[in-house]
Amino acid sequence: MKELPINADRLSGHLAAFTTVSVWSVTYISTKVLLTDFTPLEVLFIRFFIAIFVLKLISFRSVGFRKSEQLYFALAGFTGPFLYFLVENIALLYTTAVNVGIILTITPMFTAIVTNLFYKDERKLDFWFYLGFFAAVGGIVLLSVKGSANLSFNPLGDFLSVSAGIVWAVYSVFTRKINSFGYSTPAVTRRSFEYGIIYMIPLMFLTDFCIEQENLIKPLNLGNLVFLGFIASAASFTFWNYSVKKIGAVTSIIYIYITPVMSALAADFFLGEKLSLLGWIACLITTLGLFISQGGPKFILKKLTRNGGNGSSGRQNA
Numbered sequence: 222m223k224e225l226p227i228n229a230d231r232l233s234g235h236l237a238a239f240t241t242v243s244v245w246s247v248t249y250i251s252t253k254v255l256l257t258d259f260t261p262l263e264v265l266f267i268r269f270f271i272a273i274f275v276l277k278l279i280s281f282r283s284v285g286f287r288k289s290e291q292l293y294f295a296l297a298g299f300t301g302p303f304l305y306f307l308v309e310n311i312a313l314l315y316t317t318a319v320n321v322g323i324i325l326t327i328t329p330m331f332t333a334i335v336t337n338l339f340y341k342d343e344r345k346l347d348f349w350f351y352l353g354f355f356a357a358v359g360g361i362v363l364l365s366v367k368g369s370a371n372l373s374f375n376p377l378g379d380f381l382s383v384s385a386g387i388v389w390a391v392y393s394v395f396t397r398k399i400n401s402f403g404y405s406t407p408a409v410t411r412r413s414f415e416y417g418i419i420y421m422i423p424l425m426f427l428t429d430f431c432i433e434q435e436n437l438i439k440p441l442n443l444g445n446l447v448f449l450g451f452i453a454s455a456a457s458f459t460f461w462n463y464s465v466k467k468i469g470a471v472t473s474i475i476y477i478y479i480t481p482v483m484s485a486l487a488a489d490f491f492l493g494e495k496l497s498l499l500g501w502i503a504c505l506i507t508t509l510g511l512f513i514s515q516g517g518p519k520f521i522l523k524k525l526t527r528n529g530g531n532g533s534s535g536r537q538n539a
Contacts, residue, residue, distance in 0.1 A: 234467025237460040238476040246483030248453045251445040258436035261310045262424055264449070267432065269302065269418050271450025276411035276459070286404070286412065293399050294409075298416025301392035302458070308385040315378030324382035325477070326361050329514070330354060331390035332474040339394050344471040353514025357478035360507030363499065393470035400466040410459045478511040 255264045286294065312321055333350065336343045344350070399409055424430070436442055464473040482504045 230467050234464045234473070238464040238468070238473040239479070241457045241460045241464065242476040242479055243483050244453050244457045246480045248449060251449050251453075254445050255442060255449075258439070258442055259432070260428065260430070262421065262428055262430055263432050264446075265306060265310075266418065266421055266425075266430075267437075267446050268449040268454050269414050269421070271446065272454035272458070273411055273414050273418070275451050275455040276407050276414065279455075280405055280407040280411060287402075290399070290402055293395055293402075294412045295416050297392060297395040297399055298413040299420055300388050300395060302414050302417035302454075303420045305385055305388045305392060308381050308388060312378045312381035312385060315375055315381065321378070321382045321385075324379060325386050326358050326481075327383070328386040328389050328477055329471070329474045331386050332393050333471045335387075335390040336394055336397065336470045340397060340470075343469050347516075349516045350471075350475075350514055353475070353478075353510045353512070355510075356513055357507050357510025360503045360505070360510055361478070361481045363503035363506065389474075393465065393474060396462055396465050397470055400462065406459050406463045406466065410455070410462055413458070414454070472515065475511060475514045478507055478514065482507050 252264060259267070309321065309325075330346075333344070333346050337345065399413075402409075437446075461473070485500060485504060
């Protein structure tokens with residue numbers, strides 16, 4: 222049997238997306254620990270500060286970003302690192318985590334619609350996309366509810382959750398545009414985080430922002446902050462931008478379906494929140510939805526081989 226040549230660029234893009242979403246799936250554990258001693262804004266600021274420091278070490282050479290490109294970096298920093306997390310955190314104040322988790326699974330649909338408006342080479346909303354979408358959403362609803370009464374209608378919080386999904390879709394458009402500029406991924410990610418911190422400054426004066434040193438140096442807090450700043454921000458956002466560059470925004474965002482599954486597995490392992498048989502079935506259905514959304518076995522095999530497509534769909538200009 223002849224061995225099929227693998228398209229390394231596309232494979233690395235899929236691996237980067239899967240790795241990123243897997244990391245983001247468990248960040249709520251670290252955030253939950255930190256919110257005992259810090260406010261959400263303080264956690265976000267420290268997280269971004271660490272990320273910028275790490276990315277500066279990685280891409281230590283000065284990058285001459287052109288003035289005409291700054292608007293895209295500013296918009297990416299506003300929609301992605303800043304506004305998305307801010308809206309999501311506020312939503313959690315008005316609705317349940319179950320609702321947020323379910324509603325945010327429509328993010329791939331928003332992303333597909335928005336990016337298709339601006340990029341003709343992005344993946345279209347085909348039969349496989351829709352079938353996988355409904356399978357994944359069904360699995361996530363089953364995983365989130367599991368026969369409990371946690372699902373309820375909370376107008377403001379649910380609306381904010383939908384808004385967060387739209388914000389991330391817009392961020393994906395800006396990311397694709399920025400990737401066409403030809404800069405290194407760490408440098409691009411760092412600049413977005415720098416703008417994200419700038420947007421936080423006004424909120425610092427409007428809130429009781431005050432990072433206590435004794436809380437900062439606690440080993441448990443320090444460890445979780447390093448994880449959020451280095452792994453979940455600097456590394457993961459770099460991987461995400463790389464994934465969008467290699468396989469496109471729509472194909473990358475589909476991996477968001479795996480978030481509730483990874484979160485449930487992390488809660489089972491770290492917090493002792495054991496999954497029931499129904500929970501394991503829901504995880505399987507959701508994972509199957511992810512697989513189907515990527516096009517099914519034959520489609521995926523074709524896409525991963527060198528003869529199956531043109532490689533990166535994120536290299537073209539808008």
